[in-house]
Amino acid sequence: MDVDTQNTTLIQRKIGEYGTANSGPVFFVIGGMHGNEPSGVQASQQVLQELNSSDLELRGQVHFLAGNVAALNQGVRFVDSDLNRMWADDFEERLERCSEYHEKRELSAVVQTICNGRFDNVYALDLHTTSGDTLPFVTIDDALPNRDFAMCTGAPIILGIEEHVHGSVLEFFNEQGATVIGFEGGQHTSEVAVNNHRRVIYSALVYAGLTTWEELFTASIQVKKPEFPSAGEFFEIIHRHALDPNKASFVMNQGYSSFQPVAKGDIVAKNDSRDVRIEKTGFILMPLYQRLGSEGYFLIRKVHSVWLKLSRIVRKMQMHTLLLLLPGVKGKEGGRVLLVNTAIARLFPVQIMHLAGFRRVTEIDHKTLRFTKRRDN
Numbered sequence: 001m002d003v004d005t006q007n008t009t010l011i012q013r014k015i016g017e018y019g020t021a022n023s024g025p026v027f028f029v030i031g032g033m034h035g036n037e038p039s040g041v042q043a044s045q046q047v048l049q050e051l052n053s054s055d056l057e058l059r060g061q062v063h064f065l066a067g068n069v070a071a072l073n074q075g076v077r078f079v080d081s082d083l084n085r086m087w088a089d090d091f092e093e094r095l096e097r098c099s100e101y102h103e104k105r106e107l108s109a110v111v112q113t114i115c116n117g118r119f120d121n122v123y124a125l126d127l128h129t130t131s132g133d134t135l136p137f138v139t140i141d142d143a144l145p146n147r148d149f150a151m152c153t154g155a156p157i158i159l160g161i162e163e164h165v166h167g168s169v170l171e172f173f174n175e176q177g178a179t180v181i182g183f184e185g186g187q188h189t190s191e192v193a194v195n196n197h198r199r200v201i202y203s204a205l206v207y208a209g210l211t212t213w214e215e216l217f218t219a220s221i222q223v224k225k226p227e228f229p230s231a232g233e234f235f236e237i238i239h240r241h242a243l244d245p246n247k248a249s250f251v252m253n254q255g256y257s258s259f260q261p262v263a264k265g266d267i268v269a270k271n272d273s274r275d276v277r278i279e280k281t282g283f284i285l286m287p288l289y290q291r292l293g294s295e296g297y298f299l300i301r302k303v304h305s306v307w308l309k310l311s312r313i314v315r316k317m318q319m320h321t322l323l324l325l326l327p328g329v330k331g332k333e334g335g336r337v338l339l340v341n342t343a344i345a346r347l348f349p350v351q352i353m354h355l356a357g358f359r360r361v362t363e364i365d366h367k368t369l370r371f372t373k374r375r376d377n
Protein backbone atom coordinates (compact mmCIF):
# COMPACT_ATOMS: atom_id res chain seq x y z
CA MET A 1 0.00 0.00 0.00
CA ASP A 2 1.23 3.48 -0.83
CA VAL A 3 1.65 6.18 1.76
CA ASP A 4 -0.19 9.46 1.26
CA THR A 5 2.49 11.98 0.30
CA GLN A 6 -0.04 14.75 -0.45
CA ASN A 7 0.19 16.11 3.09
CA THR A 8 -1.24 19.61 3.13
CA THR A 9 0.89 20.97 5.99
CA LEU A 10 4.30 22.11 4.86
CA ILE A 11 7.33 20.30 6.28
CA GLN A 12 9.59 22.43 8.47
CA ARG A 13 13.35 22.01 9.15
CA LYS A 14 12.73 21.15 12.82
CA ILE A 15 10.22 18.34 12.99
CA GLY A 16 10.56 18.25 16.78
CA GLU A 17 12.67 17.17 19.71
CA TYR A 18 12.28 15.04 22.81
CA GLY A 19 14.29 14.38 25.96
CA THR A 20 16.68 16.26 28.20
CA ALA A 21 19.32 18.65 26.97
CA ASN A 22 22.73 18.93 28.70
CA SER A 23 22.91 15.35 29.89
CA GLY A 24 23.50 12.20 27.87
CA PRO A 25 24.01 11.89 24.13
CA VAL A 26 22.66 14.24 21.48
CA PHE A 27 20.89 12.25 18.80
CA PHE A 28 19.91 13.51 15.32
CA VAL A 29 17.41 11.81 13.08
CA ILE A 30 17.46 13.28 9.58
CA GLY A 31 14.77 12.45 7.06
CA GLY A 32 14.36 13.65 3.48
CA MET A 33 17.91 14.64 2.49
CA HIS A 34 16.36 13.74 -0.85
CA GLY A 35 12.97 15.43 -1.25
CA ASN A 36 11.37 12.48 -2.99
CA GLU A 37 12.08 10.31 0.08
CA PRO A 38 9.47 11.47 2.62
CA SER A 39 9.55 8.19 4.54
CA GLY A 40 12.15 9.34 7.09
CA VAL A 41 10.12 12.45 7.86
CA GLN A 42 6.92 10.43 8.25
CA ALA A 43 8.63 7.95 10.58
CA SER A 44 10.09 10.86 12.59
CA GLN A 45 6.65 12.44 12.97
CA GLN A 46 5.23 9.12 14.09
CA VAL A 47 7.99 8.44 16.65
CA LEU A 48 7.75 11.99 17.98
CA GLN A 49 4.01 11.62 18.44
CA GLU A 50 4.49 8.31 20.25
CA LEU A 51 7.15 9.80 22.52
CA ASN A 52 5.02 12.86 23.30
CA SER A 53 2.06 10.75 24.31
CA SER A 54 4.21 8.51 26.53
CA ASP A 55 5.85 9.23 29.88
CA LEU A 56 9.20 7.90 28.66
CA GLU A 57 12.24 9.68 30.06
CA LEU A 58 15.18 9.73 27.68
CA ARG A 59 18.79 9.94 28.89
CA GLY A 60 19.76 12.56 26.36
CA GLN A 61 17.95 14.41 23.63
CA VAL A 62 16.75 13.43 20.17
CA HIS A 63 16.26 16.04 17.42
CA PHE A 64 14.21 15.18 14.37
CA LEU A 65 15.24 17.27 11.37
CA ALA A 66 14.14 17.49 7.75
CA GLY A 67 16.92 17.50 5.14
CA ASN A 68 15.92 19.16 1.88
CA VAL A 69 12.85 21.10 3.03
CA ALA A 70 12.08 22.88 -0.28
CA ALA A 71 12.42 19.64 -2.26
CA LEU A 72 10.32 17.68 0.28
CA ASN A 73 7.52 20.22 -0.06
CA GLN A 74 7.68 19.92 -3.85
CA GLY A 75 8.03 16.13 -3.78
CA VAL A 76 11.22 16.20 -5.90
CA ARG A 77 14.69 14.71 -5.26
CA PHE A 78 16.26 18.17 -5.31
CA VAL A 79 15.42 21.66 -6.57
CA ASP A 80 18.74 22.65 -8.17
CA SER A 81 21.39 20.23 -6.94
CA ASP A 82 21.70 17.05 -4.85
CA LEU A 83 21.89 18.16 -1.19
CA ASN A 84 23.52 14.87 -0.26
CA ARG A 85 26.58 15.58 -2.46
CA MET A 86 27.42 19.02 -1.07
CA TRP A 87 29.11 18.34 2.28
CA ALA A 88 32.75 18.10 1.28
CA ASP A 89 34.91 21.14 2.05
CA ASP A 90 35.62 21.76 -1.60
CA PHE A 91 32.07 21.93 -2.91
CA GLU A 92 31.77 24.28 -5.78
CA GLU A 93 31.28 28.03 -5.32
CA ARG A 94 28.86 28.16 -8.23
CA LEU A 95 26.37 26.30 -6.06
CA GLU A 96 25.97 29.39 -3.91
CA ARG A 97 22.99 30.55 -5.86
CA CYS A 98 21.15 27.24 -5.74
CA SER A 99 18.34 26.27 -3.39
CA GLU A 100 20.34 23.46 -1.77
CA TYR A 101 23.12 25.82 -0.75
CA HIS A 102 20.68 27.49 1.65
CA GLU A 103 19.36 24.13 2.80
CA LYS A 104 22.91 23.06 3.63
CA ARG A 105 23.72 26.29 5.47
CA GLU A 106 20.55 26.14 7.53
CA LEU A 107 20.79 22.44 8.38
CA SER A 108 24.43 22.66 9.45
CA ALA A 109 23.70 25.82 11.48
CA VAL A 110 20.91 24.00 13.35
CA VAL A 111 23.20 21.04 14.09
CA GLN A 112 26.12 23.25 15.14
CA THR A 113 23.93 25.34 17.46
CA ILE A 114 22.53 22.25 19.19
CA CYS A 115 25.99 20.67 19.60
CA ASN A 116 27.71 23.90 20.54
CA GLY A 117 31.08 22.72 19.22
CA ARG A 118 31.01 19.31 20.97
CA PHE A 119 30.49 16.21 18.85
CA ASP A 120 32.06 13.55 21.08
CA ASN A 121 28.71 12.22 22.31
CA VAL A 122 26.70 12.85 19.17
CA TYR A 123 24.91 10.25 17.06
CA ALA A 124 23.20 10.79 13.72
CA LEU A 125 20.86 8.58 11.72
CA ASP A 126 20.30 9.64 8.11
CA LEU A 127 17.15 8.03 6.69
CA HIS A 128 16.77 7.27 3.00
CA THR A 129 14.77 5.16 0.57
CA THR A 130 15.53 3.87 -2.92
CA SER A 131 13.71 4.16 -6.26
CA GLY A 132 13.74 0.40 -6.80
CA ASP A 133 12.55 -2.26 -4.41
CA THR A 134 15.19 -3.16 -1.83
CA LEU A 135 15.89 -5.02 1.35
CA PRO A 136 16.94 -2.50 4.01
CA PHE A 137 20.66 -1.81 4.35
CA VAL A 138 23.08 0.56 6.04
CA THR A 139 25.79 2.74 4.49
CA ILE A 140 28.70 3.91 6.60
CA ASP A 141 32.07 5.58 6.40
CA ASP A 142 34.31 2.80 7.69
CA ALA A 143 35.18 3.95 11.21
CA LEU A 144 34.91 1.38 14.02
CA PRO A 145 32.29 3.37 16.03
CA ASN A 146 30.11 3.59 12.90
CA ARG A 147 30.47 -0.17 12.34
CA ASP A 148 29.32 -0.90 15.88
CA PHE A 149 26.43 1.57 15.62
CA ALA A 150 25.34 0.06 12.28
CA MET A 151 24.85 -3.37 13.88
CA CYS A 152 21.81 -2.10 15.80
CA THR A 153 19.80 -1.72 12.58
CA GLY A 154 19.66 -5.49 12.04
CA ALA A 155 20.51 -4.89 8.36
CA PRO A 156 23.48 -5.63 6.09
CA ILE A 157 26.21 -2.98 6.14
CA ILE A 158 27.86 -1.37 3.12
CA LEU A 159 31.40 -0.06 3.63
CA GLY A 160 33.35 2.47 1.63
CA ILE A 161 30.57 4.77 0.47
CA GLU A 162 32.84 7.79 1.08
CA GLU A 163 35.22 6.69 -1.67
CA HIS A 164 32.49 6.68 -4.25
CA VAL A 165 29.98 9.28 -3.10
CA HIS A 166 31.66 12.57 -2.42
CA GLY A 167 30.11 15.08 -0.04
CA SER A 168 27.29 13.11 1.60
CA VAL A 169 25.98 14.32 4.95
CA LEU A 170 27.65 11.27 6.56
CA GLU A 171 30.96 12.90 5.67
CA PHE A 172 29.94 16.09 7.48
CA PHE A 173 29.07 14.28 10.70
CA ASN A 174 32.20 12.12 10.48
CA GLU A 175 34.43 15.13 10.04
CA GLN A 176 32.85 16.73 13.12
CA GLY A 177 33.59 13.60 15.14
CA ALA A 178 30.05 12.22 15.49
CA THR A 179 29.02 8.58 15.09
CA VAL A 180 26.78 8.33 12.04
CA ILE A 181 25.06 5.86 9.74
CA GLY A 182 22.80 6.11 6.70
CA PHE A 183 19.86 3.73 6.58
CA GLU A 184 17.97 2.77 3.42
CA GLY A 185 14.55 1.61 4.55
CA GLY A 186 12.96 0.36 1.32
CA GLN A 187 11.19 1.73 -1.74
CA HIS A 188 10.40 5.51 -1.75
CA THR A 189 6.66 5.50 -1.13
CA SER A 190 6.16 2.14 0.57
CA GLU A 191 4.59 1.85 3.99
CA VAL A 192 7.17 -0.86 4.75
CA ALA A 193 9.94 1.75 4.47
CA VAL A 194 8.22 4.05 7.00
CA ASN A 195 7.83 1.17 9.40
CA ASN A 196 11.47 0.09 8.92
CA HIS A 197 12.61 3.66 9.57
CA ARG A 198 10.49 3.79 12.73
CA ARG A 199 11.96 0.54 14.10
CA VAL A 200 15.50 1.61 13.32
CA ILE A 201 15.01 4.99 15.04
CA TYR A 202 14.02 3.20 18.26
CA SER A 203 16.81 0.65 17.96
CA ALA A 204 19.35 3.42 17.43
CA LEU A 205 18.08 5.32 20.48
CA VAL A 206 18.54 2.12 22.50
CA TYR A 207 22.05 1.60 21.08
CA ALA A 208 23.08 5.17 21.94
CA GLY A 209 21.88 4.65 25.52
CA LEU A 210 18.96 7.08 25.54
CA THR A 211 16.53 4.33 26.49
CA THR A 212 16.15 0.53 26.68
CA TRP A 213 13.73 -1.96 25.07
CA GLU A 214 12.26 -2.61 28.54
CA GLU A 215 11.62 1.10 29.11
CA LEU A 216 9.95 1.40 25.69
CA PHE A 217 7.76 -1.58 26.56
CA THR A 218 6.85 -0.11 29.97
CA ALA A 219 5.97 3.21 28.28
CA SER A 220 3.56 1.25 26.03
CA ILE A 221 5.55 1.96 22.88
CA GLN A 222 5.07 -1.16 20.81
CA VAL A 223 8.07 -1.71 18.62
CA LYS A 224 9.88 -4.79 17.40
CA LYS A 225 13.65 -4.91 17.30
CA PRO A 226 14.67 -4.72 13.62
CA GLU A 227 16.00 -7.88 11.98
CA PHE A 228 16.33 -8.06 8.21
CA PRO A 229 17.81 -10.57 5.74
CA SER A 230 21.65 -10.63 5.77
CA ALA A 231 21.65 -8.83 9.16
CA GLY A 232 25.13 -7.82 10.25
CA GLU A 233 26.82 -8.98 7.03
CA PHE A 234 29.36 -6.56 5.58
CA PHE A 235 29.70 -5.61 1.92
CA GLU A 236 32.09 -3.27 0.16
CA ILE A 237 31.46 -1.02 -2.81
CA ILE A 238 33.66 -2.06 -5.74
CA HIS A 239 32.19 0.14 -8.44
CA ARG A 240 29.93 3.15 -8.88
CA HIS A 241 28.27 3.60 -12.25
CA ALA A 242 28.39 7.41 -12.41
CA LEU A 243 25.84 9.46 -14.35
CA ASP A 244 25.43 13.09 -15.23
CA PRO A 245 22.89 14.00 -12.51
CA ASN A 246 21.16 16.60 -14.70
CA LYS A 247 20.73 14.37 -17.73
CA ALA A 248 18.08 11.70 -17.72
CA SER A 249 19.32 9.34 -20.44
CA PHE A 250 19.93 6.25 -18.28
CA VAL A 251 17.21 3.60 -18.29
CA MET A 252 17.65 0.57 -16.05
CA ASN A 253 16.22 -2.69 -17.42
CA GLN A 254 13.26 -3.92 -15.37
CA GLY A 255 13.58 -6.53 -12.65
CA TYR A 256 16.75 -5.59 -10.78
CA SER A 257 16.80 -5.10 -7.02
CA SER A 258 19.56 -4.47 -4.48
CA PHE A 259 21.68 -7.49 -3.49
CA GLN A 260 20.84 -9.35 -6.70
CA PRO A 261 23.95 -11.13 -8.06
CA VAL A 262 25.26 -9.87 -11.42
CA ALA A 263 28.19 -11.00 -13.58
CA LYS A 264 30.69 -8.99 -15.58
CA GLY A 265 29.31 -8.30 -19.04
CA ASP A 266 25.60 -8.63 -18.12
CA ILE A 267 23.51 -6.02 -19.95
CA VAL A 268 21.46 -4.25 -17.27
CA ALA A 269 20.52 -0.85 -18.69
CA LYS A 270 20.58 1.53 -21.63
CA ASN A 271 22.32 4.92 -21.66
CA ASP A 272 21.71 7.17 -24.69
CA SER A 273 20.28 3.99 -26.28
CA ARG A 274 23.59 2.14 -25.84
CA ASP A 275 23.82 -1.07 -23.80
CA VAL A 276 25.26 -0.73 -20.31
CA ARG A 277 27.27 -3.77 -19.25
CA ILE A 278 28.18 -4.76 -15.70
CA GLU A 279 31.80 -3.83 -15.00
CA LYS A 280 32.64 -6.32 -12.23
CA THR A 281 31.00 -9.48 -10.93
CA GLY A 282 29.27 -8.98 -7.60
CA PHE A 283 25.89 -7.81 -6.34
CA ILE A 284 23.98 -4.83 -7.67
CA LEU A 285 23.00 -2.08 -5.23
CA MET A 286 20.51 0.76 -5.65
CA PRO A 287 19.65 0.31 -9.35
CA LEU A 288 18.16 3.61 -10.53
CA TYR A 289 14.45 3.46 -11.27
CA GLN A 290 13.73 7.18 -11.33
CA ARG A 291 14.50 9.92 -13.82
CA LEU A 292 17.33 11.66 -11.98
CA GLY A 293 20.25 10.36 -9.95
CA SER A 294 24.01 10.70 -9.64
CA GLU A 295 24.60 6.99 -10.21
CA GLY A 296 22.90 4.25 -12.22
CA TYR A 297 23.84 1.59 -9.69
CA PHE A 298 26.63 0.43 -7.42
CA LEU A 299 28.37 -2.94 -7.42
CA ILE A 300 29.27 -4.54 -4.10
CA ARG A 301 30.97 -7.68 -2.84
CA LYS A 302 30.98 -9.45 0.51
CA VAL A 303 33.68 -8.55 3.02
CA HIS A 304 35.29 -11.51 4.74
CA SER A 305 34.89 -11.65 8.52
CA VAL A 306 38.65 -12.27 8.89
CA TRP A 307 39.31 -8.92 7.18
CA LEU A 308 36.86 -7.21 9.55
CA LYS A 309 38.54 -8.68 12.63
CA LEU A 310 42.02 -7.98 11.35
CA SER A 311 41.21 -4.38 10.51
CA ARG A 312 39.83 -3.89 14.01
CA ILE A 313 43.06 -5.19 15.55
CA VAL A 314 45.25 -3.10 13.22
CA ARG A 315 43.33 0.03 14.16
CA LYS A 316 43.07 -0.65 17.89
CA MET A 317 46.83 -1.23 18.01
CA GLN A 318 47.45 1.95 16.02
CA MET A 319 49.46 -0.09 13.54
CA HIS A 320 48.66 2.40 10.79
CA THR A 321 51.92 4.21 11.53
CA LEU A 322 53.63 1.24 9.83
CA LEU A 323 52.13 2.44 6.54
CA LEU A 324 54.61 5.30 6.65
CA LEU A 325 57.32 2.72 6.07
CA LEU A 326 55.86 1.85 2.68
CA PRO A 327 57.56 3.40 -0.34
CA GLY A 328 55.76 6.44 -1.80
CA VAL A 329 53.75 7.15 1.37
CA LYS A 330 54.06 10.45 3.23
CA GLY A 331 52.23 11.39 6.44
CA LYS A 332 50.50 14.71 7.15
CA GLU A 333 48.34 16.25 9.88
CA GLY A 334 49.76 14.06 12.64
CA GLY A 335 49.37 10.89 10.58
CA ARG A 336 45.64 11.42 9.94
CA VAL A 337 46.31 12.08 6.29
CA LEU A 338 48.53 10.04 3.98
CA LEU A 339 49.73 11.29 0.62
CA VAL A 340 50.40 8.35 -1.66
CA ASN A 341 52.40 8.44 -4.86
CA THR A 342 50.24 6.39 -7.23
CA ALA A 343 53.14 5.25 -9.41
CA ILE A 344 54.62 3.50 -6.39
CA ALA A 345 51.30 2.66 -4.69
CA ARG A 346 50.53 0.19 -7.50
CA LEU A 347 53.05 -2.07 -5.79
CA PHE A 348 50.76 -2.65 -2.82
CA PRO A 349 47.01 -3.18 -2.78
CA VAL A 350 44.70 -0.37 -1.72
CA GLN A 351 43.16 -2.86 0.75
CA ILE A 352 46.15 -2.26 3.03
CA MET A 353 45.03 1.35 3.37
CA HIS A 354 41.43 0.28 3.99
CA LEU A 355 42.56 -2.22 6.60
CA ALA A 356 44.20 0.55 8.60
CA GLY A 357 41.11 2.75 8.32
CA PHE A 358 42.30 5.02 5.53
CA ARG A 359 39.87 5.63 2.74
CA ARG A 360 40.76 7.39 -0.47
CA VAL A 361 39.02 10.71 -0.48
CA THR A 362 40.63 12.89 -3.11
CA GLU A 363 43.01 12.78 -6.00
CA ILE A 364 45.32 15.77 -5.58
CA ASP A 365 46.96 15.47 -8.99
CA HIS A 366 47.66 12.62 -11.46
CA LYS A 367 50.40 11.31 -9.19
CA THR A 368 49.06 11.79 -5.67
CA LEU A 369 46.13 10.35 -3.76
CA ARG A 370 45.07 11.77 -0.42
CA PHE A 371 43.82 9.19 2.10
CA THR A 372 42.10 10.35 5.26
CA LYS A 373 41.96 8.26 8.41
CA ARG A 374 38.64 7.47 10.03
CA ARG A 375 38.19 7.99 13.74
CA ASP A 376 38.48 4.68 15.56
CA ASN A 377 37.55 5.47 19.14
Ligand SMILES: [Zn+2]
Residues within 6 Å of the ligand: 033, 034, 037, 128, 129
Ligand atom coordinates in the same frame (compact mmCIF):
# COMPACT_ATOMS: atom_id res chain seq x y z
ZN1 LIG B 1 18.34 9.28 -0.61
